[in-house]
Amino acid sequence: MFDYTFQWRSALRALPDMLNGAWVTFETAALSMIFGVLIALALTVMREGKQPLLRGFADGWVSIARNTPSLFQIYILYFGLGSMGLHVSSWIALLAGITFNNAGYLAENFRGGLKAVPTTQMRAARSLGMSAFQAYRMIIIPQLLRVVFYPLTNQMVWAVLMTSLGVIVGLNNDLTGVTQDYNVKTFRTFEYFALAAALYYVIAKAIVAVARLMAWRLFRY
Amino acid sequence: MFSTGFTWNDLMFLLDGARVTVQLTFWAILLGTFAGLLFGLARALWPRLSLPLAWVLDVFRSVPLLIQFVLFNSFKSIVGLNISAFSVGCIVLGVYTAAYFTEIVRGGVLAVSLSVRRASRSLGMSYLQDLRWIVLPMATRVAFPGWLNLVLGVMKDTALVMWIGIVELLRASQTIVTRIQEPLLVLCIAGLIYYVMSLVVARLGARLEQRWQEND
Numbered sequence: 001m002f003d004y005t006f007q008w009r010s011a012l013r014a015l016p017d018m019l020n021g022a023w024v025t026f027e028t029a030a031l032s033m034i035f036g037v038l039i040a041l042a043l044t045v046m047r048e049g050k051q052p053l054l055r056g057f058a059d060g061w062v063s064i065a066r067n068t069p070s071l072f073q074i075y076i077l078y079f080g081l082g083s084m085g086l087h088v089s090s091w092i093a094l095l096a097g098i099t100f101n102n103a104g105y106l107a108e109n110f111r112g113g114l115k116a117v118p119t120t121q122m123r124a125a126r127s128l129g130m131s132a133f134q135a136y137r138m139i140i141i142p143q144l145l146r147v148v149f150y151p152l153t154n155q156m157v158w159a160v161l162m163t164s165l166g167v168i169v170g171l172n173n174d175l176t177g178v179t180q181d182y183n184v185k186t187f188r189t190f191e192y193f194a195l196a197a198a199l200y201y202v203i204a205k206a207i208v209a210v211a212r213l214m215a216w217r218l219f220r221y
Numbered sequence: 222m223f224s225t226g227f228t229w230n231d232l233m234f235l236l237d238g239a240r241v242t243v244q245l246t247f248w249a250i251l252l253g254t255f256a257g258l259l260f261g262l263a264r265a266l267w268p269r270l271s272l273p274l275a276w277v278l279d280v281f282r283s284v285p286l287l288i289q290f291v292l293f294n295s296f297k298s299i300v301g302l303n304i305s306a307f308s309v310g311c312i313v314l315g316v317y318t319a320a321y322f323t324e325i326v327r328g329g330v331l332a333v334s335l336s337v338r339r340a341s342r343s344l345g346m347s348y349l350q351d352l353r354w355i356v357l358p359m360a361t362r363v364a365f366p367g368w369l370n371l372v373l374g375v376m377k378d379t380a381l382v383m384w385i386g387i388v389e390l391l392r393a394s395q396t397i398v399t400r401i402q403e404p405l406l407v408l409c410i411a412g413l414i415y416y417v418m419s420l421v422v423a424r425l426g427a428r429l430e431q432r433w434q435e436n437d
Contacts, residue, residue: 076412
């Protein structure tokens with residue numbers, strides 16, 4: 001029944017390439033997180049505001065991002081924009097898709113976090129003569145980020161895991177893409193993907209560890 | 222300009238795909254809920270003893286689902302298991318669900334305060350009775366929103382099974398796109414189906430949650 005010989009050596013030979021891929025993966029995830037947080041902050045402010053148009057836009061964004069698969073979002077950006085004559089590379093589609101997704105989920109987290117910041121903080125800031133933007137930037141958002149720090153880390157791990165979807169729209173330089181390239185060349189599926197899984201695990205754990213270190217460093221009173 | 226190659230049969234094909242998506246979700250949730258319940262109870266009641274279990278489940282949460290599918294699919298071929306791609310999808314998704322549900326259950330059980338359990342024990346309930354009649358009902362309420370979120374998440378994650386060759390909703394939409402070359406329209410319809418399915422589940426869950434909260 002079991003007559004398969006594992007060829008780990010050939011998989012290990014691909015390790016340098018896969019590490020390069022892992023770096024691309026990490027970069028993509030980090031970029032999508034940075035953009036995602038910025039957009040999510042904007043969405044949160046829009047949802048708090050009274051302008052019905054902005055509010056509807058932000059609500060729509062959040063509900064579409066949360067109620068459709070992330071793969072679908074990447075597909076829409078890759079094939080959908082392509083059909084309108086806007087040809088984007090698979091990396092851009094991946095990045096934009098994950099950013100869209102991250103922003104939706106983070107906006108929901110931020111809304112919860114915003115409830116934990118007392119409204120009196122805003123009023124106090126305004127009465128000290130700060131503009132609304134200043135109050136948000138210097139008073140509300142720092143407190144908000146502290147509350148949502150843990151969900152943020154979680155989302156970062158998810159962003160890394162989501163980058164693996166790039167391979168479905170033909171990305172071939174991230175970790176999964178490189179692995180898939182080797183896979184179609186050698187048909188040693190199990191070995192290569194097991195190695196990739198291990199790398200993903202290490203990346204995820206490293207993110208959690210760094211976040212814990214940061215939390216310990218940042219949130220000491 | 223508004224003529225389209227999208228026919229009635231295509232819509233039926235998409236709905237067929239949606240059925241596969243729902244079936245996958247159902248089996249994955251069934252498997253994941255049972256396993257997650259057992260694991261979660263173990264994690265909450267014997268935290269030290271079940272630590273290795275936590276490490277194993279953590280792996281499933283830290284590795285992309287796509288890679289889990291590919292790995293299990295090739296592993297299946299290596300050991301010569303003769304099961305369909307659909308079963309592979311169900312099993313992998315089920316284990317993935319269990320990994321997340323374990324944490325939810327654990328949180329729920331730990332949310333039942335110790336004094337409540339002591340009270341039930343001092344009323345003469347046995348350990349098992351305490352678990353069955355006091356801890357589980359209270360933990361269910363705490364864990365339910367998390368479970369619902371998980372169902373919605375798994376429904377969306379089923380889209381990834383297309384990589385191992387199951388024709389579900391998103392793959393079905395791809396098939397149609399290759400034929401009629403109108404990606405935006407077809408994808409929007411597929412997205413709408415996903416959206417509606419999620420919304421229905423979320424609404425039903427919210428209603429159930431409200432009903433349970435009635436006598437609080």
